[in-house]
Amino acid sequence: MTHSIQNLSRRRLIQLAAAGVALPSALALNGCSATGSRKGAGHIVVVGGGFGGSAMAKYLKRYNPELNVTLIEPNQTYVTCPGSNWVIGGFTEMQEITHTYEAAKKRGIDVVHEMVTVVDPQKQTVKLAGGKTLSYDKLVVSPGIDFKWDVHEGVNADTANSLPHAYKAGDQTLLLRDQLRAMKNGGTFLMIAPPNPFRCPPGPYERVGMVAHYLKTHKPKSKILILDQKNNFxxxxxxxxxxxxxxxxxxxxxxxxxGGKLHSIDVANKTVEAGYGEVKADVINYIPPQKAGELAAKIGLTNESGFCPVNQQTFESTIHKNIYVIGDACIAGPMPKSGHSATSQAKTAAANIVLAMAGQETLSAKNVNTCYSLITPDYAISVAAVYDVVDGKIVDVKGAGGVSPMRATPQVRKMEANYTRGWYRSITDEVWG
Ligand SMILES: Cc1cc2nc3c(=O)[nH]c(=O)nc-3n(C[C@H](O)[C@H](O)[C@H](O)COP(=O)(O)OP(=O)(O)OC[C@H]3O[C@@H](n4cnc5c(N)ncnc54)[C@H](O)[C@@H]3O)c2cc1C
Structure with a gap:
């Protein structure tokens, strides 16, 4: 493993040691060297070039360079959700959170910019929007999330053009940022925060801080109201x-x-009916309830929760053999749906795919997650956790990880704000570098 460890904090090193760094020795123990063998070669198709899919393609190639790896992603570039709240806060530009697939191509990964429309788990084939069909030995699905538009009255996929969720980064991020910029001083920014489970549990609340930072600087008479679809966060x-x-x-x-319970939204009049009563707002950030990316349900990988049950050790689907689901789309016990979790799961699943292709036994690796959240550009808090697999279930490792202390000094909060930016640089380099 060639993690660049020079610039990492001690805490991050411990996290990496708990996850990825343990993998190569485990692979060696199982008799599968990092260069692999002819026996292990085959074709792995990875769907989705986000955190999970991009990390998966990279680590498959790293663990066995002889594998043919195809990464399928419709977009030419990937805009990260991490950092997108900073764009809304007005102190980060979109190009700073946009990444390309050039490094993947240089690594020998076949990057195909198309949408997958159909998967046949029996024939082990994937059909692309352009009509081409690919066959696979193993398929990895990391399509992220999609939204449930049928839970609240008055909204649908089209209303996101006037009430941006900004929960997939890109145009939606800019739309919300621009609405905030156009809001009058003294206006109300209303967020409808989603019910569990959803991507990035601290994401809506980091956003609130970033919106507040913008308003305090430019429109200090304004107010932020969060109507939450849950009782704690x-x-x-x-x-x-x-x-x-x-x-x-x-x-x-x-x-x-x-009073948070949302009944309906009148999109044209920017008014909501909730337990709280009727609320008229200037900007509404409606973040809908979520499910696994559409493709997962189309393949039949989801259960009644809308997400995908997987073997908690290997991330192979418990519904279809030879298909692995990682990232936001999978059900991974207490692991939050985060870019960091998706990257960690990608490494664990990649190792297991390489072992399976070589006819070796599966391995149980520890997974990790860290989520930093800015409250101002110079004030951050974090949570970190390490996960093990016990009796076939992902569980928290007691005593590992934790959260930032309450009542910390401004220096500690500022230090964490520096770590936040360092975390962003290191994880995006790990995934797209
Ligand atoms: C505001 C916000 C802030 C966040 N901040 C953090 C943070 O600080 N730290 C953190 O760790 N996480 C954070 N996250 C969460 C993080 O963005 C997600 O957990 C992560 O992106 C999940 O990775 P993924 O691979 O599952 O999905 P994604 O990264 O969403 O990637 C899915 C990809 O699949 C592609 N795709 C979908 N369907 C198809 C198809 N049919 N064919 C081909 N391709 C397809 C999509 O185009 C997409 O590129 C944040 C999220 C939000 C919304």
Whole structure:
């Protein structure tokens, strides 16, 4: 494994040691060298060039350079959701969070910019929108999330053009940023935060801080109201402490049971009906309930939850053999749906695919997650965890990881803000570099 370890914090090193760094020795123990063998060669098709899919393609090639790896992703570039809240906050540009597939191509990965329309798990084939059909030995599916538009009255996929969710980064990010810029001083920014499970549990709340940062700087009479579709959220105490100390009374959070429950949205009049009563807002950031990316259901990989059950050790689907599901689309016990989790799962699943192709036994690797959240550009908090597999289930490793302390000094919060940017650079280099 050739992680660039020079610039990593001790904490990050421990996390890496707990996950990826353990893999090569495990592979060697199982008799599968990093260069692999002819016996292990074959064709692996990876669908989705986000965190999970891109990391998967890279590590498959790294663990066995003789494998033929095809990465299928419709977009020429990938805009990360991590960092997209900073764009909305007005201090990061889109090009800083946009990545290309050039490194993957140089590594010998066949990158195909198309949509997968059909998968036949029996024939082991994948059909592309352009009509071409590819066959695979193993298929990896990492399509991220899609939205459930039928839960709340008044909204559908088209209304996202006027009420941006900005929960897939790109045009939606810019739309929300521009609406915020156009909002009057003294206006109301309303967020409808999604029910569990959803991608990036701290994501909506980091966004609230970034919107508040913009408003405090440019439109200080404005207000942020969060109507939440749940009763608590990730790093809640830390977020609330930070909101109050940095933004005073600007932010109001309403839990599901205390009035957050959303009944309907009148998109044209920017008005919502909720337990709280009728709310008229200037900008509405409706983040819909979520499910696995559409393709997963189309292939029949999902269960009643809308996400994909997998073998918790290998990430192979429990429904279709030879198909692996990683990232936001899979059900991975307590692991949050994050870019960091997707990358960690990609490494574990890649090792298991290489072993399976070589006729070797599967391995149980530890997975990791870290989520940093900015509250201001100079104030951040974080959560980290390590996961093991016990009795076939992913579980937290007790005593590993943790969250930032409450009532920390401004220096500690600033240090974490520096780590946040360092984390972004290292993970995007790991996935697209
Ligand atoms: C506002 C926000 C902030 C976030 N901040 C963080 C953070 O700080 N740290 C963190 O770790 N995570 C963060 N996340 C979460 C992170 O973005 C996701 O968890 C991560 O992107 C999941 O990776 P994935 O591979 O499962 O899906 P994605 O990264 O979404 O990739 C899926 C890819 O599949 C492609 N695709 C879909 N369907 C098809 C098809 N049929 N054919 C071909 N390709 C297809 C899509 O085009 C897409 O590129 C944040 C998310 C949001 C919304």
């Amino acid at each position: 990730s790093k809640q105490g830390l977020f609330m402490e930070g909101w109050e100390s940095q933004y005073g009374q600007m932010i109001e959070w309403v839990s599901l049971d205390d």
